[in-house]
Amino acid sequence: xxxxxxxxxxxxxxxxxxxxxxxxxxxxxxxxxxxxxxxxxxxxxxxxxxxxxxxxxxxxxxxxxxxxxxxxxxxxxxxxxxxxxxxxxxxxxxxxx
Numbered sequence: 834x835x836x837x838x839x840x841x842x843x844x845x846x847x848x849x850x851x852x853x854x855x856x857x858x859x860x861x862x863x864x865x866x867x868x869x870x871x872x873x874x875x876x877x878x879x880x881x882x883x884x885x886x887x888x889x890x891x892x893x894x895x896x897x898x899x900x901x902x903x904x905x906x907x908x909x910x911x912x913x914x915x916x917x918x919x920x921x922x923x924x925x926x927x928x929x930x
Contacts, residue, residue: 838864
């Protein structure tokens with residue numbers, strides 16, 4: 834799981850630089866938020882209907898899909914992230930993806 838967290842951090846820096854910079858500016862460690870995403874394979878944050886589709890794609894495409902989906906969740910909230918100036922609000926917004 835630690836390796837996956839490092840990979841996701843690098844992918845975020847590459848594909849979502851504005852979000853990555855916002856995390857750095859507020860000293861927010863992405864792994865604190867996404868750890869439970871990976872440990873539970875997103876079952877703690879998704880409705881059952883969406884979760885089953887995510888799991889289908891995970892079993893079909895492999896672990897690469899988990900990274901794609903994580904980036905998509907973050908990108909989906911990018912506009913909201915960039916508007917927030919409070920570290921606690923930013924952390925909560927990311928946690929509620």
